Amino acid sequence: MIDWLAAHAPTLKHWLILSSALFAIGLYGVLARKNAISVLMSIEIMLNSAVFNLIVFNRYIAPKGADGQVFALFVIAVAAAEVVVGLAIFVTLFNRRKTLDVTQVAAMKD
Amino acid sequence: MGILSVLVFLPLLTAFIVVLVPEQKWQRIRWICLASTALHLLLTALMTWRFWAAAGQNVTVDRKSLLTEVYLTEKFTWFERFGVDYYLGVDGMSVAMMILTSIIIFTGVLASWEVENRTKEFFALLFVLVTGVFGVFVSFDLFLFFVFYEVAVLPMYLLIGVWGTGPKEYSAMKLTLMLMVGSALILAGILAVYHYAGITTFDLIQLSQVQYPVDMQTWVFPLFFFGFGVLGALFPFHTWSPDGHASAPTAVSMLHAGVLMKLGGYGILRVGVYLLPEGAIQWALGLMVLTTINIIYGAFGAIRQKDLKYFTAYSSVSHCGFVLFGICTLNLMGMKGAVLQMFSHGIMTGLFFALIGMVYGRTHTRMIPEMGGLAKVMPWLAVCFYIGGLASLGLPGLSGFVAESHVFLGGFFGNQWFDAGVTRALTVIATMSVVVTAVYVLRGLAQAFQGPIVDHEFEHLTDAKWFEKFSTGTLIVALFVVGLVPWFLTDMIETSVYPILNRILQAGTLVGSN
Amino acid sequence: MAMLPEFILLSLAFVILLGDLFLPKTTMRQWGALLALLGLVGALGSLLLLPQDATLLGGRFVMDQITWWFKLVFLVAGLLVVGFSADLLSGRIQDQKMVLDSAAEFLAVILFTLSGMLYLVSSRDMVTLYVSLELATIPLFVLTAWSKRDELSEEAGMKYLISGALASCFMIYGLSLIYGVTGVMELTQLDAEYATHPLVWVGLAMVTAGVGFKVTLVPFHMWAADVYQGAPTLVTAFLSVASKTAGVGVLFHLYIRVFIELIPDWSPVLAIAAFVTMTLGNLVAIVQENVKRFMAFSSISQAGYILMGFLGPTQEGVVAILFYLLVYAVSNLTVFGVIILYSSSTRRENISEYRGLSRTHPGLALIMMLGLFSLAGIPPLSGFTGKFFLFSAAAKAGYYWLVVAAAVNSTVSLYYYLRIVRQMYIEAPDGSEVRVQMSWMPRMALGLALIGTILLGVVPVF
């Protein structure tokens, strides 16, 4: 049982497939959801899968260095900044338009 | 600052001065412009004399040289990384064209003596246009040539758009766009030549020494021919000319039909044929057929025209067809005839449009059926119209005949690559246009000027004032001078056509052999 | 000392912020723009004096001739935008609704963005590149949503944010894939065997998508129209010039420095992208009514022309791109200058509302016309020279069909530029006499931009 489990340890391919799956789900969220905040949440998932990707590569491709982790750190910080700005805009948008439904907020067309 | 730079940038300087003059004193603007064009005429004469002195020395201009002798040159590097330099120079053809342009702009200013609304901008734009045209005729660097070529095209939009009559926006937009599409083709051509040459320079003379691969020439020459042809009123692309000229104000249509359309022919000769002789040989016979259609089509088109300006526009399409036909013959007489025809047609159309402007100023109609018996009321204008008409149908003693006889002889003699039967048949068709021209010229003029007076208010119309007499007078003198004493012009043009001819003969041995 | 311009900008931003805290309320509104302007002039001066190549921090911060040129464009753009902003911030324009609040923060954010862009072009490794790119993008979301009274501004901000976030996700995912294959953070000349690895291609493609968003290449250009229209005109100007140049900087670094062997194989893709970008930009611009939306599509088509420089990575192509970026920046800002000044006084944003401008404000009309003609590529203005050498670079790479297509496209572009010229010069004014007042600073900035548009074409800069 143990050795069967050991034999089936996750290879790099499994990790990457997992991260791309997460990315895909985030993508689906961005395209499908109507509420702006849900869209933002889906984007967070995508960002998270990218960071996860970095760590996987750091662990398996360049275990000596910690570049991957440093980059991950920075990305998390940037994500945080992004969310701050995003939510600020969403709040003012809500105050003016009383809705955050992305399909309604389309005053500017062709 | 050689004489050529002065010649090119004097109009631009005038444009600036004019802009500074306050709006109300619009009379003074006219006088400034007239003074500047007069000065320009003198300078051109001086330049011609200096050119003649310089070219005269090596009268033993050996007929075999492949390089265009360029005189009065000014050259300094501009964008040295791309091999672009500010290279002005003059040879026979350019001098002829410079004389034509300075005469036309001089008479053009006189013909637009009574432009009241926004005179300042009108003359400023007009002189920017003239700078562009002068620049093209003297620049021997392809980049500079193209810069001046586009500068010459753009003010047209505003000139026609603001001061025009009738569907002015539509025709202004159509004219500008079609000419710009033409210049798009030329740009592609220039870049192709620049990159196939291998040497990073835009200098026309150096580029002409390169032997371009023949298959490259096959697709680059039509780019040049059709690119420049759009401006030279080549058959399928000529539709901008009737509308453009009909809506343009007098001076603009004088300048445009008289000079700008010659840029097309000049460009084909200077850039198309000179750089890509093999391409020229391969294409010229087919294009000869097209230009013959051009001639006949323009002539027949003119018969049914009711509006004087459309009438002249179609006739200039036909005459420009002669220019292109002459170029396609690829022999000495044909090409010399093409340049002569450029000159003579320039003067003729300038005269015609000036007169139409003056008649329109009086009768406020350009419809021939509405006019009648004007000769009794304005004899001077009627006589000038008739002289212009006779010149355009090629009456000997006027410049039209000299140019057309060159083109017919050139067409008839043909060259050793073309099938003699075809060229001769085409020349015969082209000569027939002379009769058709006679038909529409005489019908039009007789209906407008002879016969009893149709509209009774025309009775009290006045004849030409001093400036109108002066401008039409200059043009008519030019017509007679070229008609009676052509050797002055033909020798000058011949010196510049020989190098082009030698390159074709040298190329001919290649095309002929493979 | 290669970092001097960046330091000047950052310190200036902090000075303005602190100034706003301690000094009385209105000082920053009145003098903030002037202070920023002086700072920018100082930065520009320092850039001109700096030696053109230096590397700091062990290769993390590199300054070479090409980077120098990019920084020049950024600083010029920043200078002009701050110049134009003087009246808007100080509230001296009649139309109070157009006034931008919290002037000090606005200036500070702009300066921070500029410093981000300067760092962007000097960074040579993935991390610094990504962070400076985000520093150059996220503040723009803020700027877009800055205007209080204009409800479109928030909507534009929201759209810009979501698209921007999506693009940066693609960006990081791509970078991570590249890191995964190369195993190293530095983005230097990739040796051949990595270049053929499929993962790298996917990575590069996703990074291109991310950057394409910023440079408004066609599949990724959708956001541009709404954001350009919604954002305050000043920010639109900044967006269309500085942000696009930053994007081109990243593309430049990727395609010319890192993945240079890929160019011969990728250039057909790039050529098609260039063609589609310019054509779509031009075609849709024909039918636009709002002048800001019109400028959006015009700048999309300009991005198409710039892409032509990437085709033949010869020395000529690089020079052509750099020159055209400067020319585009100056010409675009000339036009935007007039739009800003005209719309800030008369709140008019439709092309048809520019009728008779040549009668009411002859000076403005002339400047606008020269700017538009330079964008259309009419000699002797600089736009022509720029486009000519760009087309020459594409021709050298053998894409003659693209050159002809681009030339015809610029003719179509001439058509819609002339539509505005027609409104200004041919149509009669509609009688509402609203005089546009300008203090000295915007007037000086407009003059500077105009002189740049004209002289760059004639004076041999390179």
Added chain:
Amino acid sequence: MAVAMSTVFFYLLGALALFFATIVVGSKRIFRGAVALMAVLAATAGFYFLLGAEFLAGIQLLVYVGGVVVLIVFVVMLTGSLGLMEDTPSFGRQVVAGLGALNFFLPVFGVLQFSALPEISHEAVALPGADVIGELLLNFGKSGYVMAFELISVLLLVALIGGLVIARKGGQRREEPT
């Protein structure tokens, strides 16, 4: 033994992460989505532990889960969409979104399947810890990231200022929408 444990954890946490991600994306209630997001991020933190990047796991939990998601919850409440029952997107939108997601996933999946990924060593290796990361962050040398460090601080400052300006304008001087 450890490898076996990692396999178990990998598949367990993987399933967990994917499940919660679908909830974030699919649930009608936004608040429920926010909570699901928290779970996904926590699962990722678990992965980091698995991969040996404990410091990162800590950061993830602290910043992401603690900060970002809390902020999102806070805004959800602020915009009164706590109880908001967002109607499920129309079937057409779902299909298109699914297609878009698959359009990304399939090529990447294909590339991963067919391209030669570097072979990896399974033995547990200690990834450099916080000390190495800290040293890298402030190292002026060739491999240091001090510039990025400075820039990220500026970025966070700008985000802060931006957020304040935009948010304040809404709250403090609330003019009636024109």
Added chain:
Amino acid sequence: MEENWKCLSELSWLIPGLPLLGFVLVGLGRRWLGEKLSGWLATLLVGGAAGLAVATAWTYFGYFGIGGKGPTVVAWSLPWVSYQELLKVSVGVLIDPLSLMLMVVVTGVSTLVHLYSLGYMAGDSGFSRYFAFLNLFTFSMLGLVIAPNLLQMFVFWELVGASSFFLIGFYYTKPSAVAASKKAFIVTRFADLGFLLGILLLAYYGFLMFQDLDSLQSGAYTSAGLQVLDFEYLTSLAVVNRFMELQGGTVLTVALVLLFMGAAGKSAMFPLHIWLPDAMEGPTPVSALIHAATMVVAGVYLVARLFPLFAGSPSALELVMVVGAFTSLFAASIACTQDDIKRILAFSTLSQLGYMMLALGVASPAFPLGFTASTFHLFTHAFFKALLFLGAGSVIHAVHSNNIWDMGGLAKKMPFTHAFFLIATLAIAGIPPFAGFYSKDEILLAALTSGHTWVFGIGLLVAGLTAFYMFRLYWVTFIRPPSSKAAEHAHESPWLMIVPMNVLAILSVVAGWVHFDDYVNSGFQYMVDHDSRVPLLASGAAVIGIGWSAVLYLGQKVKATAVARAAGALYRLIKRKFYVDEIYQFVTHQVIFRFIASPVAWFDRQVVDGLMNLSAAATRAMGVGLRTLQTGQIQTYSLWFIMGGMLVIFSIWITFYPY
């Protein structure tokens, strides 16, 4: 004798120079000179030219003697246009018997017409303009006559056409005059097209053979500085033989036919004659000078000048003969039915020109008599036809109407005009002592001796018809009782008009006695036996004609109307000039204008323009179509974004995957 020939030949350029000077002075100086002075100035200048011409002729024949064919001398030349190496065209004066004869005729008749016009045109508003154009015409006619090369001839040929256009359209307020001038110019212009093509053909082949012919003659041509288009070169024997061999002579024939087309246009031969009758709209002295004596003979002069070439191609001569004969018969028959006095004279000119062409047609190297006969008839015809026209002019001046049936009984009222008119009518009818008889007799002799008997027959018939219609005119205008009030109190014209008619009357008598052969002949030696039957037959036909017209027209009741009704349809056909005018009208207006010109104009407006507008509209439509992509929805943007991203990956996948 030798030195005044030298000095006169130097001054020969003055002959055309003086009328040119007249044109310039009178044309430009209208305001200062005033009417009277400009009229007299013009007349004096042309008179001077006439004096010079006669003096040159006198010294020429004095110096070179008569009898043999005088040498052709290019007295003076100035380089004008240099097309190519061997195609340098110069303007010059070529003197040889033929050109001298014509110079004398042209300047003589022109001076007399000038004098006559002083009286006829007195009081007309465009008085000085009239004299300016008359001088211009004389200058261009002289230029044509003395041309040393084909191109100069073509140049002045066109100028003659232009000046006749101005003169016919002199009364430009009259629509019919305007239409007539337009028609004349266009028809001649159409004919000149043939002339031009002929020149091109000759120039091309002449150029090709110049080199080796020159080497054959060991540089004779180059030493003489000859150019391809010079007459001396074209008509030199070597060239003619070479042309005859060239493609079996077809090239030569085609060239000559084309040249003859030009000549036919100017001399109003059959297909191209429609403009001459309408040209009568111009003032009568103009018709006298241009449409009787000078311009119309230009065609004959062209064929005469190129006679050696024509001799080289019998088929070309054949055509000339046939066209000449047919035109003379055709015109003579129409003349019998016309009522307008000037139309009758116009058709009689047509028929006499046909005579001259016919004479040239029958001439050949073997029987060159035709050449001299035609030039002799040209010489005499100029005088009596001019006189007829001037007589008609003074009659119209008196009666103020052209229609002969309004006249009648003018013999008593206008004795001088009647006398001169009678002399001229006798001359043209070919009654022995008068000029017409001798020249017509020579033509008939030439036709007979050269074996063209059917041509001789037509000649005789035409002689009879000519006598018939001339005397018909004479009886009705002078002898029959006056049929209108105007005719009753008509009075004699002033002396200014009588004197020139007097001179012409003397000339029409004397001109016949000149032994023409010594002066002008074609240079081919020939032997001719004067068959005495020919003069008898000719004068007999004339007498029959006169008698027949007296019978028909002299009685109380004009029996001619009865005959006309009897002839019915045939009479109407001839009266309507065989409807040739209507055919031309139909061809030009219906066929050319409706079926070619307006479709071209429509095609240009709709199709070519349409295409341009279509492309513009298409671009705009694409723009509108693409604009709708911007839905404003953030989702669609993101979708495009992702699709685009994947597109990039996919395209890379294609370019790279095969490796």
